[in-house]
Amino acid sequence: MDAFLELSAELTGFSADELRSTGLVEQYRALADGAPENEIIQLWYTGVWRGVIPGERAYVEGLAWKAAGVAAPGTRAPGFGSWEQRPARSAR
Amino acid sequence: MKAVVVGAGFAGSLIAKVLGDNGFRVLVLEAGAEVNHDAVGRFRTALVKSPLKPYRTTAAAPSSNYLINTGPFAYSSPYLRMNGGTGTAWTGITPRMHPDDFHAADCGRGRDWPLSYADLEPAYRAAEWEIGIAADADEQRQHLPVADGYRYPMHALPRTYLDHAIASVVDGASIDGRELLVVGTPQARNGVPVNGYRLDGHQCTGYASCVPVCPENAKYTPLRTQKRWSANVELRTRCVVNRVHADEFGRVTKVSYQRYEDDTSGRHTRHEEEADVVVLAAHAVENAKLLLMSGLANSSDQVGRNLMDHPALLTWALMPQAIGPFRGPGSTTGIEAFRSGPERGARAPFRIEIGNWGWGWSAGSPDSDTAEFVAAGLRGKALREAVADRVGRQFTLQFEIEQEADPANRVTLDHARRDPLGNPRPSIHYGLSDYVKNGLLAAKRVSDRIFEMLGADDHTSYKPDEERYFEHDGEPLRYWGAGHGGGTHVMGASPRDSVVDQWQRCWDHPNLYAVGCGSMPSLGTSNPSLTMAALVLRTADHLVATCRTGPGAALAGPAGSWPPPR
Numbered sequence A: 001m002d003a004f005l006e007l008s009a010e011l012t013g014f015s016a017d018e019l020r021s022t023g024l025v026e027q028y029r030a031l032a033d034g035a036p037e038n039e040i041i042q043l044w045y046t047g048v049w050r051g052v053i054p055g056e057r058a059y060v061e062g063l064a065w066k067a068a069g070v071a072a073p074g075t076r077a078p079g080f081g082s083w084e085q086r087p088a089r090s091a092r
Numbered sequence B: 001m002k003a004v005v006v007g008a009g010f011a012g013s014l015i016a017k018v019l020g021d022n023g024f025r026v027l028v029l030e031a032g033a034e035v036n037h038d039a040v041g042r043f044r045t046a047l048v049k050s051p052l053k054p055y056r057t058t059a060a061a062p063s064s065n066y067l068i069n070t071g072p073f074a075y076s077s078p079y080l081r082m083n084g085g086t087g088t089a090w091t092g093i094t095p096r097m098h099p100d101d102f103h104a105a106d107c108g109r110g111r112d113w114p115l116s117y118a119d120l121e122p123a124y125r126a127a128e129w130e131i132g133i134a135a136d137a138d139e140q141r142q143h144l145p146v147a148d149g150y151r152y153p154m155h156a157l158p159r160t161y162l163d164h165a166i167a168s169v170v171d172g173a174s175i176d177g178r179e180l181l182v183v184g185t186p187q188a189r190n191g192v193p194v195n196g197y198r199l200d201g202h203q204c205t206g207y208a209s210c211v212p213v214c215p216e217n218a219k220y221t222p223l224r225t226q227k228r229w230s231a232n233v234e235l236r237t238r239c240v241v242n243r244v245h246a247d248e249f250g251r252v253t254k255v256s257y258q259r260y261e262d263d264t265s266g267r268h269t270r271h272e273e274e275a276d277v278v279v280l281a282a283h284a285v286e287n288a289k290l291l292l293m294s295g296l297a298n299s300s301d302q303v304g305r306n307l308m309d310h311p312a313l314l315t316w317a318l319m320p321q322a323i324g325p326f327r328g329p330g331s332t333t334g335i336e337a338f339r340s341g342p343e344r345g346a347r348a349p350f351r352i353e354i355g356n357w358g359w360g361w362s363a364g365s366p367d368s369d370t371a372e373f374v375a376a377g378l379r380g381k382a383l384r385e386a387v388a389d390r391v392g393r394q395f396t397l398q399f400e401i402e403q404e405a406d407p408a409n410r411v412t413l414d415h416a417r418r419d420p421l422g423n424p425r426p427s428i429h430y431g432l433s434d435y436v437k438n439g440l441l442a443a444k445r446v447s448d449r450i451f452e453m454l455g456a457d458d459h460t461s462y463k464p465d466e467e468r469y470f471e472h473d474g475e476p477l478r479y480w481g482a483g484h485g486g487g488t489h490v491m492g493a494s495p496r497d498s499v500v501d502q503w504q505r506c507w508d509h510p511n512l513y514a515v516g517c518g519s520m521p522s523l524g525t526s527n528p529s530l531t532m533a534a535l536v537l538r539t540a541d542h543l544v545a546t547c548r549t550g551p552g553a554a555l556a557g558p559a560g561s562w563p564p565p566r
């Protein structure tokens, strides 16, 4: 496993597999390899890199939403009435 | 009969439809460009997901960001100049007004309507069927009169898990002698149709981004009505009307407009269009601007005055348990108990929306939570769990505070500052009276009580360096603009002190109509667009009846084309 992915996993609390499944590792490595910890976390959690969202996927795959167990608004359709159900336990 | 409608937004699309269906030749002149098809993508990549961000705007027809604030408080409600108007970005919450709101002056502050709730009730039903509203009549009857036997076109939407959690605690409890009850809020969002109604668009699948953009076409927008226009209606986009002309007797003869092609410059050509009837439907602020630029309809000196909005108070907290915010519509229920009553003599009443999108609007979640925990040194699993716990329990209460009509709150023209077409920019002088401030403060106290009942952890804070912060009676407060501008061509019973009559016809000009929330003498505590739509349909019927039978029939009442109670 490469150093950027390893560091990202350690900082975010998401496994390397979870991070890979976002499809963003290459893009984020190019942007943030060597950046301060807080910037790397912000990028993974919110999809924001130095005041810009570098593409739709960065927003869609934001880890803050995944941590909370919900889809980022405007990205997925859980189905009519699904909001009435008890929330699924967020992924840990 | 040839009608020119100025503005293809919420009101203009509706009136054009009815006129076109009834044999008028209708030309709709729309200032904005055509809707862009990449709105969802633009929403996703916008850093700040504010309501106008996804949409295409042009230099020639700026939206609300070209307003100039000159008053003691900022008027911060946006509007959109694009085909479909602000009705494209709206949330789609559609309660009726409270019957008392129609005599706001008698009950509290502000101005009375020349109409009663009962007068408007049939038009409410027509609007609910035209727009497509999901609600349960029996549930609404708990706080409002709804005609016997009536059915909304769609069943009420399912409530959120949060709504159930709150209702299970507060239903039946009291605050200041008011019994609390969580009540479903009517929604312009597709649910399960009743017999006789055909869904237009898809069913709401819970994308949770209704404002500003529904990826599913489940929320009503004016483009739906435009698709139902008959061949009698012609739309011309990129046409900014900048003058309405009247002859020496006050009859309106034609409009002037500026047409542009380029999105980024003020280059344009000039045109004129004659009309038998002109209907201004350009939004409350722009209708006033156009009347002022034309020097029309202002013998009462009320054009542009009485600007109202709903100053909204947001309060936010954590439920004791995870409730799963950011799933489904922004708000599916509210608490209606504070919408009127004797307190209205001293402070503004309010309606409470139960907000299902966490602290998104109030505090910028979940980005703000992440930043907070990262700054506190959390990393790895601890960070992940902290965000999960924090976001999973978030909710917001949104209080829509009534603002009374006050002639000092007004739109004027700033001739020194002009837009790229050379038209004066609107200048807004806006303030909050003690009546409104007392209402905001009372709302905050009710919020404190509700949070206490729920065992919720209150995180509300208003700080002096934040926008729209102020103190009242020593308490910190803040308000947000709800986007509900109205009052600027106010309706009344007399030409001496109002701009339009009960049919939204300008007192000074027999064939000039100004429609929209600008006509409303009070906004009460309801999101205004359903009431606006009801007024528009009532005006359309009046116009059809007048033109069929001559002007004498104008006061004979509506033509009766509305659906019967079902």
Ligand SMILES: Cc1cc2nc3c(=O)[nH]c(=O)nc-3n(C[C@H](O)[C@H](O)[C@H](O)COP(=O)(O)OP(=O)(O)OC[C@H]3O[C@@H](n4cnc5c(N)ncnc54)[C@H](O)[C@@H]3O)c2cc1C
Pocket: B006, B007, B008, B009, B010, B011, B012, B029, B030, B031, B032, B051, B077, B078, B079, B080, B081, B082, B083, B084, B085, B086, B087, B088, B089, B090, B091, B092, B093, B094, B211, B239, B240, B241, B242, B281, B282, B283, B284, B286, B290, B482, B483, B484, B515, B516, B517, B526, B527, B528, B529, B530, B532
């Ligand atoms: C964020 C947000 C959320 C909202 N949510 C709700 C809600 O949940 N419930 C509710 O009831 N209301 C809501 N509203 C309010 C609602 O959007 C407005 O009440 C409604 O759109 C007003 O309709 P209108 O036709 O007067 O104006 P608009 O819908 O803005 O349409 C006016 C049209 O006129 C055009 N125009 C302007 N000037 C000219 C000109 N000079 N020449 C030609 N055309 C012109 C504009 O381009 C526009 O297309 C919300 C508003 C905002 C901003």
Ligand code: SF4
Pocket: B189, B203, B204, B205, B206, B207, B208, B209, B210, B211, B213, B214, B215, B216, B217, B218, B219, B328, B329, B330
């Ligand atoms: S919740 Fe989603 S699908 Fe439903 S109206 Fe809102 S954006 Fe559309």
